[in-house]
Amino acid sequence: MLLYSTILDIKNTMTKEAFIRLVIKWNQGSPYKDNIIPGIQWKGEKNIRFGDDNLWLEIIEYRNKNVIAVRYEKITDEGVIWDTDYIMNFNEMRMAIRLDRSYQEQAVVTDAEFSTPHFVSLLMQEDYIKPDGELKFCRNALLISEENVSILSDIVKRKIRYQLPIVYVSKTVFNKDPLSIDWLCSKLKGVAHVLVQADKQSNTYIREACEGENEYNGAIGVYYPNDVLGHKRCVSKDGNEKRLMEKVVTYVLKFSVLQKVDKLYTWQGVSNSLLNDRLTAQREERLAAEQARDIAENEVDDVYSVLDEELKTLQRQVEELTRTNEIQTYEIQGLRAKLAQTDGIPIIIQGEEADIYPGEIKDIVLSIIDDALQQVKTGSRRENLLKDILDTNNYEKLSDKRKNEIKKLFKGYTSMSSSIRQRLLELGFTITEDGKHYKVRYKNDNRYMATISKTASDHRTGDNSASIICQKML
Numbered sequence: 001m002l003l004y005s006t007i008l009d010i011k012n013t014m015t016k017e018a019f020i021r022l023v024i025k026w027n028q029g030s031p032y033k034d035n036i037i038p039g040i041q042w043k044g045e046k047n048i049r050f051g052d053d054n055l056w057l058e059i060i061e062y063r064n065k066n067v068i069a070v071r072y073e074k075i076t077d078e079g080v081i082w083d084t085d086y087i088m089n090f091n092e093m094r095m096a097i098r099l100d101r102s103y104q105e106q107a108v109v110t111d112a113e114f115s116t117p118h119f120v121s122l123l124m125q126e127d128y129i130k131p132d133g134e135l136k137f138c139r140n141a142l143l144i145s146e147e148n149v150s151i152l153s154d155i156v157k158r159k160i161r162y163q164l165p166i167v168y169v170s171k172t173v174f175n176k177d178p179l180s181i182d183w184l185c186s187k188l189k190g191v192a193h194v195l196v197q198a199d200k201q202s203n204t205y206i207r208e209a210c211e212g213e214n215e216y217n218g219a220i221g222v223y224y225p226n227d228v229l230g231h232k233r234c235v236s237k238d239g240n241e242k243r244l245m246e247k248v249v250t251y252v253l254k255f256s257v258l259q260k261v262d263k264l265y266t267w268q269g270v271s272n273s274l275l276n277d278r279l280t281a282q283r284e285e286r287l288a289a290e291q292a293r294d295i296a297e298n299e300v301d302d303v304y305s306v307l308d309e310e311l312k313t314l315q316r317q318v319e320e321l322t323r324t325n326e327i328q329t330y331e332i333q334g335l336r337a338k339l340a341q342t343d344g345i346p347i348i349i350q351g352e353e354a355d356i357y358p359g360e361i362k363d364i365v366l367s368i369i370d371d372a373l374q375q376v377k378t379g380s381r382r383e384n385l386l387k388d389i390l391d392t393n394n395y396e397k398l399s400d401k402r403k404n405e406i407k408k409l410f411k412g413y414t415s416m417s418s419s420i421r422q423r424l425l426e427l428g429f430t431i432t433e434d435g436k437h438y439k440v441r442y443k444n445d446n447r448y449m450a451t452i453s454k455t456a457s458d459h460r461t462g463d464n465s466a467s468i469i470c471q472k473m474l
Contacts, residue, residue: 002257003114004099006164006190007265008123008137009130012093016068017044019088020059022126023070026119027057035074062270064277066090069270079104084117085267095123096265097190120190132163132193141169141181141194146205152195153209161225165192165252172218175200179220179241179248187249191256192222220244222251229255238354272321279314282307356428356443363398366390370397402427403470413462415455442473 020042030036037051046061046068054075061068070086080103087096097117121139123129129137134151144152152168154160167188172178177196185194197206203216215221215233222232232251236244263269286307355361369386376382405427409420416438421431430444434451442448450468453461 001102002098002100004097004116004191004253005257005259005261006098006120007094007096007259007261008190009132009163010088010093010095010123010128011130014088014093014128016046016061016088016090019068019086020046020070022122022128023057023059023072023086023119026117026122027072030118060270060274062264062274065264065273067264067270069267071267075104079106083267084119086119087265087267087270089264094265096261098266116187116189116191124189133160135162135193137190139185139189141185141196143198144168144195144202144206145198146202149202149206149209152206152214153211155195155223156210156213156221158227162193163225165225165255166195166221166223167192167248167252168195168215168221168223169197170215170217170219171197171200171203173200176218178218178236179245184245184248187245188252192252220248222248224255235352237352240354243354268321272318275314275318275321279311279318282311282314286311357398359396359398362393363396366393366395367397367399370395399474403474406469406474407463407466410462410466412459413456413465416452440469448473 024040024042027035027037028040035055037055037057040050040057042048046059049056049058051057055073057070057072059068059070066089068088068090072084074082076082080101083098083100083102085096085098085100087098089095097120099114099117101114124137124139131137135142142148142151155162155166155168167184169177169179169181169184181194181196188194206214207216218236220234222234224230224232234244234247234251264273286304289304289307353361366389369389373383373386373390376386405423409423413420416431424431424440428443430441432439432441433454436454438452438454440450440452450465450472452465456462
């Protein structure tokens with residue numbers, strides 16, 4: 001699975017030797033000892049491999065296109081395969097950086113977190129990256145004030161587009177950042193530019209410059225380079241900084257990995273092109289040998305034998321790489337098809353509502369699917385799909401369990417006893433008095449409120465109260 005992908009314009013000061021030395025410096029300077037390949041002594045080779053089967057770094061040169069490709073691969077004890085690729089095209093002076101995660105068959109599958117490649121920081125330190133328009137690549141955010149508000153207004157009003165997405169973070173009503181700016185810059189380095197409002201006092205000035213279309217009071221805007229995706233706005237309604245961070249980073253990274261990349265900016269593409277060139281050369285050599293056969297038939301017998309074996313080996317390698325490329329192409333086509341069917345992001349992303357208890361939203365969605373399952377025709381495609389979703393997602397019927405508990409609590413209800421009150425509080429309800437009634441709110445949210453009599457008027461009072469709570473809140 002491709003996790004990180006970016007293409008950067010590089011200054012002419014970078015040479016092939018400087019590029020390779022910087023990659024080796026990146027590996028040898030890693031703070032994680034198990035990532036370092038021991039014994040690397042580079043002596044200027046353009047085609048060389050260091051390490052062993054589980055931890056290696058390979059450098060290949062494609063002279064025909066003036067490209068240097070580097071792959072670093074690590075296979076963990078759990079069977080997780082991490083591939084980091086650096087592809088430098090010296091004809092176009094552009095560099096592709098890609099991070100991919102896959103699994104061996106026996107792998108213990110985990111949803112491992114990942115960090116953006118530190119190599120991007122090294123490129124910034126050495127000042128190798130060309131500016132994106134008037135925006136320089138750096139590890140810190142650009143502060144937006146009255147002096148440079150034109151940068152933001154041009155972005156908001158789509159007067160100018162940059163190569164990478166723009167993330168604009170506004171100050172909250174308390175003049176604070178809604179999330180950690182340093183952590184956001186770290187996660188988005190090389191794939192987006194981060195702009196931050198310097199002070200809340202500039203709200204009026206910025207709003208006038210942007211004609212009221214900018215984010216404010218802690219909202220975050222993601223502005224994409226093209227009009228297809230346009231603009232996303234992220235707001236934290238519950239103050240959950242981690243969830244807000246994940247949403248912003250997801251919007252940016254999903255955009256970056258879906259961009260169409262020329263084959264010469266991928267490890268597989270460069271490797272495949274090299275093999276194809278070698279195969280072509282071998283075919284031309286064989287053709288020349290065949291043309292000379294009538295003159296020196298006995299002398300070319302050994303050449304045929306060697307060439308045939310090399311041709312078979314190269315053909316197998318080309319076929320294997322071609323299959324790999326086809327699989328990745330189908331994956332990208334599928335992702336783009338999903339993108340076309342959504343409002344811009346090719347995955348189902350949870351909305352602004354948060355779980356009241358762990359797994360609530362998932363359980364309610366599955367309960368709706370379970371209800372729908374009872375209505376479809378037996379043996380139909382819909383029945384099979386709904387059953388598959390329920391089986392795969394471990395439907396625990398959490399909401400049904402809560403409903404049953406509410407019904408038991410209010411069975412034979414006469415008044416709000418201390419035991420009923422205590423259990424309602426444990427389930428997430430708040431209880432306030434209102435004359436002859438109680439106001440019961442779910443998670444203190446006024447959208448989910450029910451009125452309960454302090455004393456029962458008849459034997460149905462408890463059942464009616466339980467029914468209202470279950471239908472409106474569970």
